[in-house]
Amino acid sequence: MDAVTPFTPVSALIGGALIGLSAVWLMAANGRIAGISGITGGLIGPAVPDRLWRLAFVAGLIAAPLIVMLAAGPVEISIQAGPLTLIAAGLLVGAGTQMGSGCTSGHGVCGLSLFSPRSLASVAVFMAAGAATVFVTRHLIA
Amino acid sequence: MSDTQTARPVSTLALPLAALGAGLIFGLGLVISDMINPAKVLNFLDVAGTWDPSLAFVMGGAMGVTALGYRLILPRGKPLFAGSFSLPTARQLDPRLIGGAALFGAGWGLAGFCPGPALSAAALGMGEVYIFLIAMLAGMGGWRWLVK
Structure with missing residues (x-):
């Protein structure tokens, strides 16, 4: 169930640097925080005048793995959660990120880079809540 | 908010095209770092079990580039294709x-x-x-x- 994944510091740093590059470019070009939950939430809330760039960002996000698959072969991931868990998780992630104004990208990458106390608090809480949830599901009730 | 940003004659396609590029680079970063893989993320959170610290290195790489880039960009006063930087204002x-x-x-x-x-x-x-x-x-x- 909880399969080991290898520690990959080099590809992690390279991938992370690309995420940072994306955040810097979106700020330099459009003046926007690269927060996925904020960008996506703005697509499904009440009418907003700036849907197009949000849609374009999400399209790029989805196109990236397609390009990798065409260029380098399959991208494989492992999903351990069952359907009911996925529904609960999706609802919590969706509502929680809108309630708390951000996720791993907005509060994590961008907010911490701006030295925002709100983002620091958010990251501390969602990391702790995530680790606690994994501890319960993998070690207490597994 | 952003509908006042079109005062100068920048193509209306600039914002979505720039965002498309940002989304592509972001997604590429997620694939290369394997953060697209939930097993990798769960193992980062599983400190007491099959711990995989990779996610911390992703965050470190992302924050290093972002903190540096923001420091270079924000003093310029305004972005390339919009009237102003949209930065969070909440503090509490x-x-x-x-x-x-x-x-x-x-x-x-x-x-x-x-x-x-x-x-x-x-x-x-x-x-x-x-x-x-x-x-x-x-x-x-x-x-x-x-x-x-």
Whole structure:
């Protein structure tokens, strides 16, 4: 169930640097925080005048793995959660990120880079809540 | 907010094209770092079990570039294609911020997906990803509908 994944510091740093590059470019070009939950939430809330760039960002996000698959072969991931868990998780992630104004990208990458106390608090809480949830599901009730 | 930004004659396609590029680079970063893979994320959170510290290196790489880049860009006063930088103005640590982070973290720990990787993984054609995404969008819409 909880399969080991290898520690990959080099590809992690390279991938992370690309995420940072994306955040810097979106700020330099459009003046926007690269927060996925904020960008996506703005697509499904009440009418907003700036849907197009949000849609374009999400399209790029989805196109990236397609390009990798065409260029380098399959991208494989492992999903351990069952359907009911996925529904609960999706609802919590969706509502929680809108309630708390951000996720791993907005509060994590961008907010911490701006030295925002709100983002620091958010990251501390969602990391702790995530680790606690994994501890319960993998070690207490597994 | 942004409808006052078109005072100068920048093509209306500049904003979406720039965002498309940003989304592509972001998604590429998620694939290369394997953060698109929920097993990798859950193992980062599993400190007492099969711990994989890779996610910390992703965050470190991302923050190093972003903090440096922001320091270079923000003093320029305005972005290339918009009238001003849209930066968060809230400062207070309120219950909504903390409660939202707690709910998000719990959901993140249940499935190993946060919004970016889940959206990118839509490209992989797996039913589980769509189940998560539909629930996530419902949660986002539900909260916004409740509050507005």
